[in-house]
Amino acid sequence: MSAPHLPKVAGIDPEVPVSAQTAAPLREIPAAPGAFIQDRLAGWVSDLTTLHELTERLAATATLDAALNELLHAGAALVGARRGLLVLERAGTTTPSTTLGLGLGPADLGHLETVERSATALGRVLDGPPDAADARDGIATPDLLGDQDLDPRHREVATRLGYAASYALPLASEGAGRLGGAVWFYDEPGEPSEKQRHLVGLYARYATEHLARLTELERARADIATVAEELLPSRLPRIPGVRLAARHRTGPQGGGDWYDALPLPDHALGLAVGSVGGSGPSAMAAMGRLRASLRAYAVMEGEDPVAVLSDLELLLRLTEPARTATALFAYCEPAARKVVLAGAGHTPPLVLGDRRCEYVETTLSAPLGMLACWEAPSVEFSPAPGETVLLYTDGLLRRTGDAMDRAFARLHSAAASVPKADRRDPAAVTDHVLRAMLPDGLDRSDSTEDVVVLAAHFD
Structure with a gap:
């Protein structure tokens, strides 16, 4: 005859052995598991809010010149730079290129134009294959003057203008193709963080679509003005x-x-x-x-x-x-x-x-x-x-x-x-x-x- 089973109380099985060891006292109260997630979410919301404000300001521009100026300023704010250069040139068209500087005078732009195009990061994003990695992520040069292979003329111009690093990004999207490129200059060695690259990349793709629309609109306006003058x-x-x-x-x-x-x-x-x-x-x-x-x-x-x-x-x-x-x-x-x-x-x-x-x-x-x-x-x-x-x-x-x-x-x-x-x-x-x-x-x-x-x- 088998021994009777002891009754279960409050869901505890009395046959399960109970440890005789006691837990160590808590010295610190652990953080709630959601605190880290909340901080990340707050950061994402802040980044999206900034991106939304910048794209709204860009969308409010009605002329190509105003849009290019807004793009240069917004990009500089996103990557943490003070100066920049933008080149707009659409492949396969007879439209002349447009060059615009931020914090750079006409003489500075003249010096930059003396550097061989292939020796600059901007030239590489402008001339490189559209599907290359540089066309997606841009080119960061965190220590320009420390690069032993730097073109001598580029080194001379960088020293004259006082910039030590750069970040170049193509202006390209799937719908509009590649319209040009932009580069931002840093006074000290450095490069944008991964988050900054992501944000400026999103902004640049939206800006490219907007620039493509304005380019077509200005071309249509020029055609209308030409017809009107002929009449x-x-x-x-x-x-x-x-x-x-x-x-x-x-x-x-x-x-x-x-x-x-x-x-x-x-x-x-x-x-x-x-x-x-x-x-x-x-x-x-x-x-x-x-x-x-x-x-x-x-x-x-x-x-x-x-x-x-x-x-x-x-x-x-x-x-x-x-x-x-x-x-x-x-x-x-x-x-x-x-x-x-x-x-x-x-x-x-x-x-x-x-x-x-x-x-x-x-x-x-x-x-x-x-x-x-x-x-x-x-x-x-x-x-x-x-x-x-x-x-x-x-x-x-x-x-x-x-x-x-x-x-x-x-x-x-x-x-x-x-x-x-x-x-x-x-x-x-x-x-x-x-x-x-x-x-x-x-x-x-x-x-x-x-x-x-x-x-x-x-x-």
């Missing part, structure tokens, strides 16, 4: 008794503002400005057709500006019924100092001289394409010797950002403030007016408005 007069005519000057800038999407100046029989001169509704290639093509048509009508019946615009209205209504346009045409006889003009929904000219600065009173009329039959009376006036007639499009007024009444007052003030020494030079008049109206310049990329200014100075 406008290549040169202004020379007519005795009058001197001309014109300024024109096309918006980034391409617009329909235009001007023209053409010699007419009997030493007369035809001046025209106008604007086609809309933007883009369609508006530019319509602008070209409208300007060509006006030239033909001006040659046939330029002495009657109303007839010229009436013919233009009929053509626009028959061929492009869904489009509207504004136009102003002036028939000038410089010898007699006589100007006859008519406008269709266009802004009035401004006359500037030593004794007056005033708008020409024109009859209010609808733009072309809005009436079944357009006709408005013409206006005749006589500019005095030394006076300048200023024609312009409303894009000049809209680019100021002011309400139209304030913009007109601003234009009047800008014209009145032209120095007397410049009032006999139509080019100086237009430049002064543009500087006064648009202090930020004509080439602002955030403005969609075209600008046209045409000045005629009567001797």
Whole structure:
């Protein structure tokens, strides 16, 4: 007969032997297992926050130059450097390379260009195979002057400029390919940590995609500007008794503002400005057709500006019924100092001289394409010797950002403030007016408005 089993109490098996040894007292309280993980997570969050802020600042750039400057500064902050150099050159294109320095003057860049390209880390990331390890991780040179195999010219330039280490990284991504490379210089021997390399690598890949988009955008803008210039007069005519000057800038999407100046029989001169509704290639093509048509009508019946615009209205209504346009045409006889003009929904000219600065009173009329039959009376006036007639499009007024009444007052003030020494030079008049109206310049990329200014100075 077997012995009875002892009962189990609280899940303890009494048959299991119990150790007679006692545990040593705890001298230190061990850290919680999650503390290390929490520190790592806090570091990752901080790094991601920094990366997010830098990429947001880069994404806010609208021009290639601004993006390249932002990339150089952000990369220097990520790798802990003070100076840097960036080269943008896309393989297989005719686009010239772009070189930009951070903390380096023109003379410093000149010295760096004297070093053989293959002897520099930047040259190796630019010319090396796209799938090489350097194309992914970059090239660190922690002790440049301690390298016994360093190119003598490179050593001389590094000593002159005072840098002792460098880190070069290609600007490349799977979608955009390789666009160029960047290198950052250290004043003392050193190199970025593994974490810094990882962060700057992520940033550089994002920056490459952004740079590729901006490059294509600027190329498209340049093509649009070229087409717009080809659609406008290549040169202004020379007519005795009058001197001309014109300024024109096309918006980034391409617009329909235009001007023209053409010699007419009997030493007369035809001046025209106008604007086609809309933007883009369609508006530019319509602008070209409208300007060509006006030239033909001006040659046939330029002495009657109303007839010229009436013919233009009929053509626009028959061929492009869904489009509207504004136009102003002036028939000038410089010898007699006589100007006859008519406008269709266009802004009035401004006359500037030593004794007056005033708008020409024109009859209010609808733009072309809005009436079944357009006709408005013409206006005749006589500019005095030394006076300048200023024609312009409303894009000049809209680019100021002011309400139209304030913009007109601003234009009047800008014209009145032209120095007397410049009032006999139509080019100086237009430049002064543009500087006064648009202090930020004509080439602002955030403005969609075209600008046209045409000045005629009567001797």
